[in-house]
Amino acid sequence: MTAEDVIAGFFDDSKNTLPVLMYADELYQEALRICMEINTRYHEPAELRKIMSRLIGKDVDESFRLFPPFYTDFGKNISIGKNVFINSGCHFQDQGGIEIGDGALIGHNVVFATINHSLDPSENRKNYYAPIKLERNVWVGSNSTILSGVTVGEWSVIGAGSVENDENDENAETSDQTLPESSAGSTLIAYFSATGTTEQVAEYIGNILDTDIYEIVPQVPYTDEDLEYYTGGRADLEQDDPSARPAIEGGVENMDQYDTIFLGYPIWHGQDKCA
Template sequence: MEITMEKFLDELNSGRTVVAGSELHLYMQKLSQEALKITAELNGGYHSEDEVRDLFSRLIGRPVDESFGLFPPFYTDCGKNLRIGKHVFINSGCRFQDQGGITLGDGVLIGHNVIMATLNHSEQPEERANLHPAPIHIGRNVWIGASATILPGVTIGDGAIVGAGAVVTRDVPENMIAAGVPAKILRPIK
């Protein structure tokens, strides 16, 4: 079976396990090399806003809206499973592991050094290299504070706020504030 980008994304978005050493896993490693090359260019010097958008569009394989903003450096080991809405801003130092899929709704603000991880490993030592993808969905007008970590399978509802340094292991309902390690719902937005 020949792996194409469409087949790759379909498999990862299905949530099925990616077996270490499989054709799919090898294709993932090939995409990682491409992402490393593009992010090295993005992070290697000053670029105008238009140049940043062009490089980011190459990274994700589709154009971002002219309202998209990013302050490098930015890191990902895939890029092809990112969906970015309008008026999204990503601050410097963020790391997105997007193989399992990351969707950022319109108006999302991402603070410095935020990590989004969509892959997990098997618990059993003999299967530990296998990967389990699970998507992250960030709703519209969400603000994620600096150095927060969002784990696989988490959905953050529209209008929510995630506090700086939070580790989000569970869904955050819309218009709620969550913070802490692990993150807990603190209160609704007033």
């Protein structure tokens, strides 16, 4: 018996034999146990990805990020692409199938509901299942609900608090800031990262846009002591004195090949904004 047998039974009552129904109940209880495991204590991101992989029955990409709590009552009909972020409090009712495309951003308390019921009072306990699909780079705002049968097109933005019950719903708008896929080599992300945070952001954007990435490295690496502020040390000196900027190791070859360059760097202590 497999999860696929259970999923087939959602769409075809003739396949809902007693063994299938009993196994479905086992999977429901397993999903509840794993959700409790996710939600009741802190997990490092890598550990959380392993638990999520157990929950959905397939490996999630190392670029996947989840902020618990997270809830699902089945789990085995969820598919998650690369560079997906799911914020806290989301509910995935996935019996009908939930497919999350690459680059999706899902806000707080979003509900995916793949089950519907008949409006006929005599049949209102009968379930009807239909999948939900988010194509590439969809952004779903907080407290939104996406109902069964909806496909959200790539680069669409679902406004916070929306209810999506049709793939052409007016709340699903293609962003005016659509970022076209760059041809190989035409876009560069150059970044400096002191502690690794800017590096993660640069790699996240680079994976979505398929860009070249270049790390800016100082000739003399920073130590933990260098990054301690208000001590008169290196970080204070370089921030306050333009003539004390560090020398850079190496450089970008063939800079002329790039039409667009994104420059990333940390917000240094004491600054209220960065370029």
